[in-house]
Amino acid sequence: MNPEDKYILALDQGTTSSRSLLIDKYGQVAATSQLEFTQIFPQPGWVEHNAEEIWQSQYHTILEVLDKAGKGLDKVACIGITNQRETTVVWDRISGKPIYNAIVWQDRRTSAWCQELIDKGYSAAIQERTGLIIDAYFSASKIRWILDNVPGASLKAQQGELAFGTIDSWLIWKLTQGKKHLTDVTNASRTMLYNIHRLEWDISLLTMFGIPESMLPTVVPSSHLSANAEIGGVVIPISGIAGDQQAALFGQLCLEPGMVKNTYGTGCFMLMNTGLNAVHSQNNLLTTIAWQINGHTFYALEGSVFIGGAVVQWLRDGLKMIEDAPKVEKLALMAPENEGVYFVPAFTGLGAPYWNQEARGSMYGITRGTTQSHIARAALESIAYQTFDVLNAMERDSGTSLTVLKVDGGATKNALLMQFQSDILECDLVVPSNSETTAMGAAYLAGLATGFWPSIEDIKSMVRPARVYHSNLENEKRSALLDGWHRAVRATIEWTKKI
Numbered sequence: 435m436n437p438e439d440k441y442i443l444a445l446d447q448g449t450t451s452s453r454s455l456l457i458d459k460y461g462q463v464a465a466t467s468q469l470e471f472t473q474i475f476p477q478p479g480w481v482e483h484n485a486e487e488i489w490q491s492q493y494h495t496i497l498e499v500l501d502k503a504g505k506g507l508d509k510v511a512c513i514g515i516t517n518q519r520e521t522t523v524v525w526d527r528i529s530g531k532p533i534y535n536a537i538v539w540q541d542r543r544t545s546a547w548c549q550e551l552i553d554k555g556y557s558a559a560i561q562e563r564t565g566l567i568i569d570a571y572f573s574a575s576k577i578r579w580i581l582d583n584v585p586g587a588s589l590k591a592q593q594g595e596l597a598f599g600t601i602d603s604w605l606i607w608k609l610t611q612g613k614k615h616l617t618d619v620t621n622a623s624r625t626m627l628y629n630i631h632r633l634e635w636d637i638s639l640l641t642m643f644g645i646p647e648s649m650l651p652t653v654v655p656s657s658h659l660s661a662n663a664e665i666g667g668v669v670i671p672i673s674g675i676a677g678d679q680q681a682a683l684f685g686q687l688c689l690e691p692g693m694v695k696n697t698y699g700t701g702c703f704m705l706m707n708t709g710l711n712a713v714h715s716q717n718n719l720l721t722t723i724a725w726q727i728n729g730h731t732f733y734a735l736e737g738s739v740f741i742g743g744a745v746v747q748w749l750r751d752g753l754k755m756i757e758d759a760p761k762v763e764k765l766a767l768m769a770p771e772n773e774g775v776y777f778v779p780a781f782t783g784l785g786a787p788y789w790n791q792e793a794r795g796s797m798y799g800i801t802r803g804t805t806q807s808h809i810a811r812a813a814l815e816s817i818a819y820q821t822f823d824v825l826n827a828m829e830r831d832s833g834t835s836l837t838v839l840k841v842d843g844g845a846t847k848n849a850l851l852m853q854f855q856s857d858i859l860e861c862d863l864v865v866p867s868n869s870e871t872t873a874m875g876a877a878y879l880a881g882l883a884t885g886f887w888p889s890i891e892d893i894k895s896m897v898r899p900a901r902v903y904h905s906n907l908e909n910e911k912r913s914a915l916l917d918g919w920h921r922a923v924r925a926t927i928e929w930t931k932k933i
């Protein structure tokens with residue numbers, strides 16, 4: 435068969451939808467299919483998904499994408515999987531059925547339990563081993579919750595009858611008809627159970643959390659022929675697996691140490707490739723595994739901003755100032771400057787590098803002359819300032835200084851935001867021509883493992899020119915703007931202190 439005729443099937447299992455993409459030899463997206471699934475909110479702060487529904491929606495998109503492209507399963511060279519991270523599924527090994535809904539990364543039900551661990555002084559030991567800051571976000575406390583709250587689960591787990599997996603593991607279990615229980619290193623590094631230096635499940639952490647090792651998947655490299663999917667009687671290799679943010683870092687070709695990508699979605703997720711070095715953060719960033727390929731483990735520093743594009747959603751839905759997200763740009767452009775108005779969108783507290791859970795959204799510098807346009811501008815600027823703060827922390831941790839930031843996500847369509855971001859960071863911003871960076875990352879990892887693309891150079895050569903924003907702001911102006919922002923953040927933090 436002519437190899438030109440083959441495709442990579444990229445599965446992009448996200449928080450709100452499952453997607454499948456067919457990628458051709460030239461890195462072009464031949465077809466896509468997407469299906470949303472149910473978000474379950476049993477109580478305030480709890481977020482669950484039905485794991486069976488996730489699988490069904492993913493499977494549906496696999497069949498649909500092939501149908502849309504008019505291709506059969508025999509045209510699929512291999513599969514790459516990328517997924518929402520940390521979300522926890524526990525299932526019965528014999529029946530193959532989940533014993534509880536998937537507990538989603540956003541779920542806060544185990545916050546108090548995590549706070550106890552912090553109070554008992556476990557932070558340093560856990561950060562040293564896992565690279566993570568103790569939080570309900572990661573899988574460990576979610577597994578513990580399931581074992582404690584589903585009748586009989588703890589005993590079954592001790593008897594080796596239960597399996598835990600992040601969404602990649604769950605999909606692979608389903609794709610292989612229950613033959614393979616595995617995960618890749620990037621997903622393992624988000625569980626708070628994996629020792630990112632020794633590259634193994636950390637027995638002392640498992641003991642501490644009371645999680646039997648028999649529940650855990652085998653850990654495999656991100657780019658590696660790990661399993662064979664059986665779909666409709668056709669056997670297809672699964673050869674790429676990575677968590678969504680790591681896949682985006684790879685998809686953006688941030689392959690050298692010091693390269694950084696920032697995703698502007700609901701929140702902002704920034705990752706810096708730190709090469710073969712696991713950099714221990716002094717500034718409250720996470721150390722995580724970027725990918726494992728050809729026997730080498732690459733690390734990354736990660737920082738997130740909770741409210742990124744979500745601030746624009748609030749202008750739309752909360753204030754009803756705009757009809758849709760793109761209209762924010764025109765409104766903001768009506769104010770040529772922020773005229774001293776700053777907006778700290780700490781709706782759910784402040785993330786890296788401040789980590790203040792009590793902080794709330796605040797606006798400063800409002801006068802009689804302040805209009806909706808100033809507020810829209812201040813909202814967009816806040817996304818750029820928060821990104822500045824995370825990047826600054828990364829530069830301090832890594833001792834490198836950035837000249838190019840690769841960007842993706844929905845809000846990168848906003849030229850005002852992108853130009854302002856470049857101005858504030860004093861570096862170039864590169865928007866890729868192919869906006870599917872996450873799925874492309876999974877496809878590249880899969881294609882490199884099977885020889886679909888012989889080398890990374892082949893991939894680099896097919897990436898088309900992107901839009902680039904160049905910094906164009908006097909230093910004095912930049913310093914004044916940043917000074918205003920940092921005063922606003924300080925005031926926001928001060929407000930949380932009760933006298």
Ligand code: ADP
Nearest residue numbers: 699700743744746747759760843844845847848
């Ligand atoms: P997610 O993957 O988190 O759902 P997306 O990458 O799809 O996010 O981006 C959606 C986010 O981008 C929303 O929060 C939306 O408000 C924001 N957004 C979309 N278009 C624009 C725009 N033109 N200007 C600013 N923000 C935008």
